[in-house]
Amino acid sequence: MRFHFKTSYDHDIRLFPDWWNFSLYAALLLVLLGLPWLIDSFYLGEMTNVLIWSVAGLGLMLLTGQTGQVSLGHSAFMALGAYSCVNFMELGLPFLAAFLLAGVFTGIIGGIIAVPALRLHGVYLAIFTLALSILMDDLIVILSPWTGGVNGYFAPEIWIFGIEINRWSAPETWYYLALGTALMVTFFYRNLLRSPLGRSFAAVRDSEISAQAMGVDVARTKTLAFGLSCAFAGLGGALMGLFAGAFNNETFNFLISIQLLMAIIIGGLGFIHGAFLGAIVIAFLPQFLSIVTDQLGSTSIPGLETGVFGMILIAFILFEPMGLYGRWLKIRTWLQLFPFARRDMFRRQKSYLKTERLR
Amino acid sequence: MSLLSLDGVTLKFGGVTAVNNLSLSVEEGQVFALVGPNGAGKSTVFNMISRFYRPVTGSITFDGRNLLNHKAHEIANFGIARTFQNIELFEMATVLQNLLVGRHRHRRSSLPEQMFFAGRIRQEEREHRHAVEEVIDFLDLQPYRDTRIAGLPYGVRKVVELARALSTKPRLLLLDEPASGLSVEETQDMRWWIDDIRRQMGITVLMVEHDMGLVSKVCDRVLALADGAKLAEGTPAEVQSHPAVIEAYLGTSAISKTANARGERV
Numbered sequence: 001m002r003f004h005f006k007t008s009y010d011h012d013i014r015l016f017p018d019w020w021n022f023s024l025y026a027a028l029l030l031v032l033l034g035l036p037w038l039i040d041s042f043y044l045g046e047m048t049n050v051l052i053w054s055v056a057g058l059g060l061m062l063l064t065g066q067t068g069q070v071s072l073g074h075s076a077f078m079a080l081g082a083y084s085c086v087n088f089m090e091l092g093l094p095f096l097a098a099f100l101l102a103g104v105f106t107g108i109i110g111g112i113i114a115v116p117a118l119r120l121h122g123v124y125l126a127i128f129t130l131a132l133s134i135l136m137d138d139l140i141v142i143l144s145p146w147t148g149g150v151n152g153y154f155a156p157e158i159w160i161f162g163i164e165i166n167r168w169s170a171p172e173t174w175y176y177l178a179l180g181t182a183l184m185v186t187f188f189y190r191n192l193l194r195s196p197l198g199r200s201f202a203a204v205r206d207s208e209i210s211a212q213a214m215g216v217d218v219a220r221t222k223t224l225a226f227g228l229s230c231a232f233a234g235l236g237g238a239l240m241g242l243f244a245g246a247f248n249n250e251t252f253n254f255l256i257s258i259q260l261l262m263a264i265i266i267g268g269l270g271f272i273h274g275a276f277l278g279a280i281v282i283a284f285l286p287q288f289l290s291i292v293t294d295q296l297g298s299t300s301i302p303g304l305e306t307g308v309f310g311m312i313l314i315a316f317i318l319f320e321p322m323g324l325y326g327r328w329l330k331i332r333t334w335l336q337l338f339p340f341a342r343r344d345m346f347r348r349q350k351s352y353l354k355t356e357r358l359r
Numbered sequence: 360m361s362l363l364s365l366d367g368v369t370l371k372f373g374g375v376t377a378v379n380n381l382s383l384s385v386e387e388g389q390v391f392a393l394v395g396p397n398g399a400g401k402s403t404v405f406n407m408i409s410r411f412y413r414p415v416t417g418s419i420t421f422d423g424r425n426l427l428n429h430k431a432h433e434i435a436n437f438g439i440a441r442t443f444q445n446i447e448l449f450e451m452a453t454v455l456q457n458l459l460v461g462r463h464r465h466r467r468s469s470l471p472e473q474m475f476f477a478g479r480i481r482q483e484e485r486e487h488r489h490a491v492e493e494v495i496d497f498l499d500l501q502p503y504r505d506t507r508i509a510g511l512p513y514g515v516r517k518v519v520e521l522a523r524a525l526s527t528k529p530r531l532l533l534l535d536e537p538a539s540g541l542s543v544e545e546t547q548d549m550r551w552w553i554d555d556i557r558r559q560m561g562i563t564v565l566m567v568e569h570d571m572g573l574v575s576k577v578c579d580r581v582l583a584l585a586d587g588a589k590l591a592e593g594t595p596a597e598v599q600s601h602p603a604v605i606e607a608y609l610g611t612s613a614i615s616k617t618a619n620a621r622g623e624r625v
Contacts, residue, residue, distance in 0.1 A: 009484070009485045009488040009489065009492075010485070012455070012488060013481065013484050013485070013488075188474045188475075191473060191474055191475065191476040192473060192474060194476070194484070195468070195473035195476070195480060195484075196459075196462070196463055196466040196468070196473065196487075197470065197473050198473075199452070199456055199459055199460050199463070200460065200463060202449055202451065202452050202456065202460075203449050203452075203460045203463075205449075205451070206448070206449035206450050206451055206452065207447040207448065207449060207450075209411065209443070209447055210443060210447035210448070210449070210523075211432075211449075211460070212409075212411075212431040212432045213409055213431070213434070213435060213440070213441050213443075213447075214435055214440075214460050214461055214463050214464070214523070214527060215432055215433075215434075215435030215436055215463045215464040215527070216432055216460070216463055217430075217432045218432065224470070270451065
């Protein structure tokens with residue numbers, strides 16, 4: 001077992017606590033960079049899809065996992081990201097600028113919407129944001145000059161510094177675009193976590209009342225969390241729309257929001273790893289199911305996917321609320337402490353009485 | 360001029376008058392205790408100072424500033440920190456992270472600096488950790504530094520909450536029942552800590568406490584409340600022997616008994 005011995009404050013501040021941890025992630029990055037040579041173009045496309053879901057998942061994770069505010073409206077912000085990116089490109093901006101600007105734009109709109117939305121708590125906030133994502137469907141149809149209405153958009157050609165990003169002729173270019181975006185968002189996320197803002201997110205999640213007593217402006221913190229979360233979701237949405245090749249008002253329907261929420265719960269709420277693990281489940285489960293049904297010799301069963309998703313979600317909430325990453329943490333602790341791990345080490349404690357009436 | 364003063368403060372919840380025309384003043388460097396039976400309005404007074412509640416009438420002044428003109432999250436910036444009766448820690452975070460939230464009012468870096476972790480932020484984080492480490496040292500929290508709150512026993516949580524309040528580097532510390540639920544030894548520790556907080560750090564303390572043993576050892580001045588109104592004010596000994604206080608705690612017949620015990624006539 002490695003013992004983490006801190007000798008300076010920088011040990012706590014660094015991105016990687018020690019060389020072992022650093023080399024693990026460096027190795028993972030090398031594998032990811034070399035992936036186009038390791039797997040065929042079908043699976044590379046699937047990996048691209050996983051990374052795109054991860055970007056959007058990190059967005060929702062920041063809001064739900066970190067700040068404790070649920071949102072079922074993130075499909076609306078993903079749509080906003082996709083449409084604004086295409087519109088910025090039509091105005092003549094190069095893709096990279098349009099893409100990043102779409103993220104910023106979605107973030108600002110998200111922050112503005114957050115001001116009334118975040119006066120609501122819990123299930124009311126969920127319903128408000130669900131309404132947003134249903135409303136977005138109609139808004140896209142109404143605003144057809146900018147959205148193409150029900151006909152939608154065909155994704156324009158994408159060029160970055162003279163290289164064409166094309167899904168069919170060069171799938172690795174799309175993969176690297178998605179990987180780069182995922183790395184950038186992870187970098188921002190991780191930096192926020194070790195900064196005052198990230199800590200105030202957690203403070204608002206765990207106890208609004210004492211966050212206030214410590215000088216945290218709860219309304220402002222929630223608004224920032226919502227804005228940043230929407231910015232990340234917007235980037236994810238832009239990638240998702242462009243990667244799909246064509247998108248219209250039905251591409252980003254509210255089921256995407258629900259899938260995204262499922263992804264982060266299955267992955268593990270509050271962990272960066274959780275967003276990636278959840279994205280893997282969400283992206284690969286449909287493929288896995290179709291392979292299984294093929295093997296069984298049956299034709300496709302309508303509703304099977306949704307049913308299995310639902311059952312998995314229920315199973316996780318009942319048996320492993322900390323998600324896949326939480327399960328991994330338990331296994332790792334067990335291995336590290338072997339044979340001294342105690343059975344109830346991770347038993348959830350009844351939390352002491354909270355002053356609910358003060359909120 | 361006193362550091363904190365409440366002047367004719369009244370708070371009503373519907374038809375219930377929780378605090379009735381209460382005035383008190385806490386001098387710089389004092390340890391001041393609010394005592395009284397359950398429901399007397401002691402914690403309500405704290406919640407008004409923290410601006411979670413707004414009094415119907417009266418004024419609350421801290422260092423010449425009218426607190427009623429400010430929002431709840433601005434109070435910490437003036438140098439008022441507090442603990443809660445039912446422990447309000449950030450459960451899913453470690454002790455260190457909890458204390459670092461206490462440093463929130465000392466942050467200087469902007470959002471882009473935090474997102475890119477560039478510029479002032481690195482040096483600032485070091486300073487936060489240095490300040491927090493002093494508090495950890497003071498309250499002997501070293502063994503728990505990287506433990507999540509969710510796994511900690513009650514007594515330690517109580518100390519962590521005190522540590523978080525101290526991390527803000529306050530001028531006035533509000534302690535809501537610092538000794539409730541603590542063992543005899545832990546209460547002893549708390550007593551020395553409160554003494555040191557006043558003497559070494561020069562922090563003024565206002566506390567709500569039921570443990571009269573602790574109150575009489577650490578406090579300069581005590582105010583007894585009952586049904587939201589002031590019963591008595593003075594040194595711990597004066598308040599403890601005040602007939603109205605004994606009546607509020609033990610009922611009327613108790614007065615004649617204590618009086619008899621002392622050989623007095625009522």
